[in-house]
Amino acid sequence: MRAAEQAAMDGGVSEWELMQRAGEGAAQxxxxxxxxxxxxxxxxxxxxxxxxxxxxxxxxRRGVEVVVVAPREPGTDTAKTARSHFQGEIADSELxxxxxxxxxxxxxxxSRRVEGVFAELLERLAAVPxxxxxxxxxxxxxxxxxxxxxxxxxxxxxLALGGWKLAHFTxxxxxxxxxxxxxxxxxALPGDAPRLSVTPSISAPATDAHKxxxxxxxxxAGEMPGAPILAAEAAMRAGAGYVKLASEHSHPDAPADLxxxxxxxxxxxxxxxxxxxxxxxxxxxxxxxRKRLQxxxxxxxxxxxxxxxxxxxxxEMLGQIDxxxxxxxxxxxxxTALCRTFGIDAAxxxxxxxxxxxxxGMTVLAxxxxxxxxxxxxxxxxxxxxxxxxxxGTGDVLAGIAASRLAVHGDLFKxxxxxxxxxxxxxxxxxxxxxASELAAVVSEAxxxxx
Ligand SMILES: NC(=O)C1=CN([C@@H]2O[C@H](COP(=O)(O)OP(=O)(O)OC[C@H]3O[C@@H](n4cnc5c(N)ncnc54)[C@H](OP(=O)(O)O)[C@@H]3O)[C@@H](O)[C@H]2O)[C@@H](O)CC1
Ligand SMILES: [K+]
Numbered sequence: 001m002r003a004a005e006q007a008a009m010d011g012g013v014s015e016w017e018l019m020q021r022a023g024e025g026a027a028q029x030x031x032x033x034x035x036x037x038x039x040x041x042x043x044x045x046x047x048x049x050x051x052x053x054x055x056x057x058x059x060x061r062r063g064v065e066v067v068v069v070a071p072r073e074p075g076t077d078t079a080k081t082a083r084s085h086f087q088g089e090i091a092d093s094e095l096x097x098x099x100x101x102x103x104x105x106x107x108x109x110x111s112r113r114v115e116g117v118f119a120e121l122l123e124r125l126a127a128v129p130x131x132x133x134x135x136x137x138x139x140x141x142x143x144x145x146x147x148x149x150x151x152x153x154x155x156x157x158x159l160a161l162g163g164w165k166l167a168h169f170t171x172x173x174x175x176x177x178x179x180x181x182x183x184x185x186x187x188a189l190p191g192d193a194p195r196l197s198v199t200p201s202i203s204a205p206a207t208d209a210h211k212x213x214x215x216x217x218x219x220x221a222g223e224m225p226g227a228p229i230l231a232a233e234a235a236m237r238a239g240a241g242y243v244k245l246a247s248e249h250s251h252p253d254a255p256a257d258l259x260x261x262x263x264x265x266x267x268x269x270x271x272x273x274x275x276x277x278x279x280x281x282x283x284x285x286x287x288x289x290r291k292r293l294q295x296x297x298x299x300x301x302x303x304x305x306x307x308x309x310x311x312x313x314x315x316e317m318l319g320q321i322d323x324x325x326x327x328x329x330x331x332x333x334x335x336t337a338l339c340r341t342f343g344i345d346a347a348x349x350x351x352x353x354x355x356x357x358x359x360x361g362m363t364v365l366a367x368x369x370x371x372x373x374x375x376x377x378x379x380x381x382x383x384x385x386x387x388x389x390x391x392x393g394t395g396d397v398l399a400g401i402a403a404s405r406l407a408v409h410g411d412l413f414k415x416x417x418x419x420x421x422x423x424x425x426x427x428x429x430x431x432x433x434x435x436a437s438e439l440a441a442v443v444s445e446a447x448x449x450x451x
Contacts, residue, residue, distance in 0.1 A: 001108060001163055004187040015078045018185055019047060022161040023054020023082070025183035026135055029159055030055060030102055031062050033131060040098040042121060043070040043083075044105035044139065050079030051135055051161065052104025053086040060088050067096050071117040093117055095124045100131045103153070105139035108165060114140050114150025122151040134158040137167050138176050145348040146170030146370070154178070162187045164196060166350055169381030171370045194350070194379035200418045202239070202450040214241025215275040215407030218268060219400070220296045221247035223284030227307065230393050231281045231400030232258050233440035238404035238422060238447070240275075244268070265292055269299045275410065276302050278403035280309030281396040297321050302406050304415075305362075306399035310334040314341050318360055327363035327375070327412040328356075329399055335366050354379070365416040367398060373420070375413040382417075385424035393436025398423045401443060422446050 009015060030039060039059055043052035049070065059066045068090045074080045103125065105118055114122060122140055125132065132155045137143045140150030143165040158177035160168055162185040167173040174180075205214050217240040221228040228245060235243045236258065244259045245251070246268040251260055261268045269277075279296040283289045290312050297303060300322060305313065306329045313328070330338055335352055339345070344355045353366040353374045363375035369390075371382040402419035406412060425446035426439050 027058035048107030050082040053082035107136040108143040141173035146173035211241035217407035224282035227282030234400030235404035237443035276407035280306035386427035
């Protein structure tokens with residue numbers, strides 16, 4: 001953001017002009033939401049506070065009753081200019097009772113824990129009823145990491161100025177933000193900046209399609225039979241023409257349309273019609289599991305590696321194969337384990353996922369409420385999905401979808417992105433408290449949204 005703002009200023013747009021665009025753009029939202037009700041604007045000492053004075057003055061011009069609370073005088077030149085244009089009432093620390101609150105204490109300049117008078121104000125804001133709007137980011141979150149540096153306030157709306165910050169799609173910050181909207185202030189973001197994933201577009205099979213052309217996916221099963229079946233149920237509904245389960249177990253409950261191959265894994269993997277592989281769900285972590293993983297990866301087919309397999313991957317194993325053919329789909333704990341194995345010592349989820357991609361060449365889908373994809377096409381965040389996905393087995397479903405999409409087109413980055421969207425849409429269709437097999441069962445219905 002700082003680079004984009006600097007580029008705009010180098011191009012002749014002053015910081016004051018940018019602040020006016022930001023403040024006016026935000027004030028339009030606030031005025032509509034206030035709809036005649038009184039508004040309190042909390043202004044901090046930096047340019048986030050400056051935005052607050054612009055918002056307050058704009059609201060006043062529109063006839064809205066507005067009070068500014070500012071515990072400190074503005075410290076930057078541009079915020080001082082904004083302050084000098086505001087003609088209304090300013091209180092120094094008492095939070096008046098109001099129906100709409102606009103929080104402009106700190107934006108991306110927050111550099112340490114919020115304490116003293118600012119922390120007290122945020123605690124009071126957390127406790128009062130009313131509609132709460134965070135300007136740019138909630139004032140107690142670090143915009144680059146999503147870390148919480150002060151009192152937790154639950155906002156109804158967060159207005160990002162000029163571009164999304166990492167915190168908008170990273171836990172724990174994103175959970176506080178309510179609805180998120182972007183206010184355009186005419187900035188051009190650099191091409192390699194992390195981006196929000198755009199809704200994918202999925203094609204129906206071509207007219208001359210047959211099962212192999214649509215993609216043959218092999219799922220490598222292991223010690224625990226349930227998880228790979230769940231992944232297969234999802235994969236069969238996510239586009240692949242043919243899903244095979246390579247397993248040495250009997251699966252009396254497997255669906256009749258799932259082909260189970262019980263011969264030696266190396267023979268199953270030798271099929272040159274294989275388009276993609278999924279390995280990990282239910283694999284186990286013993287010597288046999290390790291051997292099966294090695295055989296699967298030795299095929300050099302594009303692969304989704306998940307669950308148990310993430311605890312078996314190591315630099316030696318990756319050294320023998322082309323790791324750019326692999327996407328890993330770790331949750332928080334698995335990402336930590338991978339970072340330990342590959343000697344990565346980074347703090348935030350983004351830094352860890354990025355370092356893992358850079359060090360190994362693997363595509364990394366760091367899943368969770370704040371899904372994050374890092375790979376050949378850069379970094380993607382995803383809109384917030386259903387929190388009901390936090391149930392056992394949904395990770396196997398996600399892996400099955402990703403592997404199925406991979407079998408269709410062979411693009412790891414695209415397959416992982418599509419999988420997140422399909423998974424969330426399937427959850428959305430089910431509403432509350434579903435099971436993982438119910439989730440797998442509606443993946444084809446979810447696909448309808450993206451065709
Ligand atoms: N630049 C642009 O073109 C545009 C920027 N825009 C807006 O500017 C925002 C960024 O503004 P910013 O960089 O001035 O930082 P901001 O978030 O207001 O806070 C920094 C101030 O707080 C202080 N401070 C920090 N931590 C503290 C703490 N824990 N407890 C107490 N004090 C603390 C710090 O002072 P310090 O004591 O560290 O010297 C400094 O005074 C951005 O989010 C967007 O809203 C838009 O107008 C569009 C155009
Ligand atoms: K803020």
